[in-house]
Structure formats: structure tokens, C-alpha cells
Amino acid sequence: MKRLKRIVLTLALIGLVAVVVMAQAPAQSGTAPAQGARGQRGQRGAGTGIPNVNNTERTDVATMPLPIALHDTLWMEDLTMLEIRDLLKAGKTTAIVSTGGVEENGPYLTTGKHNNVLRVMCPAIAKKLGNALCAPVVWFEPGNPIAQAGRISSAGSTVVSEATFEAVLTDISNSLKSQGFKTIIMIGDNGGNSRGMSAVTKAFNEKWKGDGGVMAYTIPEYYSYTEDAAPGFSVQGYEEKVLGVHEKIGLENGGDGYHDDYYISSFVMLRDINDTRIPERIKAKKTTINGIDLAPGGKVDKTLENAKKLVDYRAENTVKAIQKAMAASKGSNQK
Numbered sequence: 595m596k597r598l599k600r601i602v603l604t605l606a607l608i609g610l611v612a613v614v615v616m617a618q619a620p621a622q623s624g625t626a627p628a629q630g631a632r633g634q635r636g637q638r639g640a641g642t643g644i645p646n647v648n649n650t651e652r653t654d655v656a657t658m659p660l661p662i663a664l665h666d667t668l669w670m671e672d673l674t675m676l677e678i679r680d681l682l683k684a685g686k687t688t689a690i691v692s693t694g695g696v697e698e699n700g701p702y703l704t705t706g707k708h709n710n711v712l713r714v715m716c717p718a719i720a721k722k723l724g725n726a727l728c729a730p731v732v733w734f735e736p737g738n739p740i741a742q743a744g745r746i747s748s749a750g751s752t753v754v755s756e757a758t759f760e761a762v763l764t765d766i767s768n769s770l771k772s773q774g775f776k777t778i779i780m781i782g783d784n785g786g787n788s789r790g791m792s793a794v795t796k797a798f799n800e801k802w803k804g805d806g807g808v809m810a811y812t813i814p815e816y817y818s819y820t821e822d823a824a825p826g827f828s829v830q831g832y833e834e835k836v837l838g839v840h841e842k843i844g845l846e847n848g849g850d851g852y853h854d855d856y857y858i859s860s861f862v863m864l865r866d867i868n869d870t871r872i873p874e875r876i877k878a879k880k881t882t883i884n885g886i887d888l889a890p891g892g893k894v895d896k897t898l899e900n901a902k903k904l905v906d907y908r909a910e911n912t913v914k915a916i917q918k919a920m921a922a923s924k925g926s927n928q929k
Contacts, residue, residue, distance in 0.1 A: 668720045671730045678773075681727060688726035688777040689770045691763065692716045693791060695735030695784040698748040700852030702883075703862060704869045705750035707854075708783040709733050711861045714901075715783070715816075718909035723916065726779070729770060732762060735784045756790055763794040767810055776808050779916055781816035788814055809923060815915035818908060819857070827911045829904060833857050836907075837900050841884035849884040856886045860901035867894055 660676045670678055670689075692715070694708035704710070712731050720726035737753030747753075754762070767778050778798070780791040795810040802808050821828045833839045833856065845851035862869045872889055875881045881889040888897050 668717045668726070669728045669730075673727075678727070682774045686725050686727050687775050688720075688723060688779060689729050689775040690716050690720055690723075690726055690779045690781065691729045691732065691766055691770075693732040693735070693763070693780065693782045693784065693787040695753075695787070696733060697735065697751045697753075697784075698853060700850075700854040702852075702871045702875060702880075703854050703859065705752075706733070706869070707858065707862060708735075710865050710869050711783050711858065712781075714861055714865050714905055715908060715912075716781075718905050719781070719816075719912050719916075722909050722913045726777075729766060732759075732766070735759070735786055736790050737786065759787070759790045760794050763790060764798065767794065767798050771802065771808050776806070777920070778808075778810040780810065780812045781912065782812075783817065785817060788812070788817065809920075811916065811919045811923070813912060813915050813919060816908075816912045818911065827915075829857050829908055830855075832904065832907050833900075837903065839886055839900065841886045843884060852883070854883055856883055856888070856897075857904055859883055859888055860897050860904060863888065863894060863897055864901040864905065 655676060656679075658676070660680055664677055664680070665673065667673060673681070692712040694706070694712050696705045696709070697707075699705060699707040709731050716728040716731070720728050734752055734754045736756040736759035737751075739753055739755060741747050763780070770778055778795075780795055782788055782791055791812040792814075795812045798810040815827055818827045819829045821831060830843075833841075839856055841856045842849035843855060859870050863872065867873070870888065872881065872894060876889055876892050881887055888894065890896065
């Protein structure tokens with residue numbers, strides 16, 4: 595009998611709790627949210643009852659005319675959706691996917707060195723191509739995220755696995771294709787990126803062969819710092835033969851032995867001198883790299899002038915390599 599009373603009491607309590615919960619629940623309107631509203635669970639402001647951009651109806655901007663003048667940039671992330679839409683319609687159907695890395699670059703360059711170089715180089719290449727936009731830089735390079743036994747990765751170095759790197763590039767390429775881009779160009783400012791880029795472009799072209807003429811290309815000639823990397827097309831060679839800058843590369847040759855050099859520093863300085871710590875180096879009287887002064891007399895004008903010439907040289911030769919690769923693919927498709 596006592597057991598029966600406990601069961602009845604428990605059921606009564608459960609019923610009471612259910613009634614209280616139902617009484618406190620917000621009333622449901624019975625209507626579905628307007629198209630474009632995002633008030634579902636997990637969205638900012640969901641369930642609060644406070645109107646915000648995620649739980650109220652939005653204007654359909656996809657078909658509206660651009661209400662202001664087009665902003666002057668070639669970076670997709672710095673353009674609005676309407677601006678990219680109109681640029682695609684105007685013929686800018688080539689997207690440049692640039693890959694960099696975050697790693698140790700000596701005592702003066704920030705770990706994002708390669709990404710900073712790409713922020714300078716990609717627009718220069720896109721401008722010379724005339725029909726291209728720059729996709730956001732792929733900031734992380736492939737590597738082993740798990741440190742080897744007995745050692746740790748250098749401070750600041752952040753890598754992703756090769757599989758992750760290729761998966762990201764694949765998703766980016768498919769995303770660009772879905773927007774209407776017809777040509778996808780991959781360039782890598784880090785030597786370790788080339789294998790993944792080549793694998794992704796090959797798989798992409800095999801998957802979408804014959805689908806509206808869309809094609810992806812990897813341009814190894816972009817990674818042209820030395821003659822070993824790109825015979826006949828060398829940033830270091832241009833620096834020496836044209837600019838007359840002869841730096842000492844490597845400890846064995848009297849250089850500093852850092853993961854840094856004059857031409858890399860000049861590229862980075864063109865974006866922001868703080869990323870080479872020039873103000874601090876001027877104060878400390880440490881503005882040289884491999885025997886070359888980046889700020890002679892406390893001025894960076896000469897280095898920035900040389901940097902612009904290096905950028906133009908590298909962009910020009912990269913565009914030639916892109917055009918050569920595209921012509922070769924067209925020729926093979928016609929056979």
C-alpha cells in the first residue's frame with residue numbers, strides 16, 4: 595500500500611512539473627519564420643524575443659542593384675556580395691587561391707610572413723591578368739601538428755595535416771566554382787604547399803571535366819625565389835642582376851642565417867613595416883639583413899622602391915606562367 599502511494603505521489607509531481615513548464619513556455623505563433631530569417635537554436639539572439647538581424651526578415655539583396663559606387667579592391671573578402679556578383683558578370687571569372695603559412699621567420703619577421711607577402715603579390719598578379727579576383731589567403735601550411743618525441747614545434751608555428759590542407763583547398767575550389775568562377779589559379783608562397791595544390795587541382799579537373807569549361811591550375815613558377823625553384827625566373831637573380839643588391843645568404847657565406855632575407859623583408863615592408871619590426875630595429879640599430887641595410891639613414895624609401903620593382907617582376911612572370919599553362923591545357927583538350 596505504501597509503495598502504491600509513492601507511485602501515485604511521484605506521478606502527481608511529474609504532472610505538476612509538466613504543467614509549470616508548459617505555462618512558462620513562450621506562446622507559439624504557429625507560423626513559420628520568414629524566408630531568410632535565422633532564429634533557430636544556436637543562432638545569436640535566438641529565443642530571446644529581442645529582434646535582431648538573425649531572427650527577423652531580411653531584404654533580398656541578391657537581385658538588388660548596387661546602390662553605391664564599386665569599391666576599388668581585388669580581394670573578395672574586402673568586397674560586398676553585390677560587388678562580387680557584378681564583377682563576375684563583368685567578366686572577372688578567374689579566382690586566385692594563394693596559400694601561405696604561419697611559422698618561424700627569425701627574430702624580426704612576424705610568423706605570418708608568407709601571408710603578408712601574398713597580400714602584396716596576389717593583387718599585383720590579378721591586376722595584370724585583368725579578369726581575376728583574389729580569394730582569401732589560405733593561412734595555414736601542411737605539416738605535422740603533433741610534435742615529434744623529445745621536441746616541440748617552434749613558438750607560433752601553426753600547421754594543419756596534409757589531408758586537412760587538401761580538403762580545405764578542395765572545398766574552396768568547389769565553392770568558387772559554385773559562384774560562377776571559371777578559372778581557379780593556385781599559387782603557394784611556401785615550398786611545402788606545392789604537393790597539396792597539385793593534387794587538388796588534378797582531382798578538381800578530373801571531377802568537373804566538361805562542366806562548362808571550368809579549370810584549375812597550380813602555378814609552381816610563382817615560387818621563384820631562387821634559380822633552383824624556377825630556372826630563368828628568379829627573384830634573387832633579379833635582385834642581384836637588376837637591383838644590384840648582393841646579400842650574403844647563409845651562415846657559411848657570412849649571412850645572418852635566419853629564415854629571412856632582403857627580398858622577403860622588402861615584400862613584407864611594402865605591406866607594413868611593422869611586420870619586419872623596422873621602428874624597433876631602427877632604435878636598436880639592427881636594420882640589416884645578410885649585410886644589407888633595410889633602412890639606411892633611418893629611411894625605408896629605397897627598400898620600398900626596390901620592393902615595388904620586385905613585385906612587378908614577379909607578378910609579370912607569374913602571369914606569363916599562367917597564360918602558358920592555360921594555353922597548354924587548351925591545346926591538349928583540342929587533340
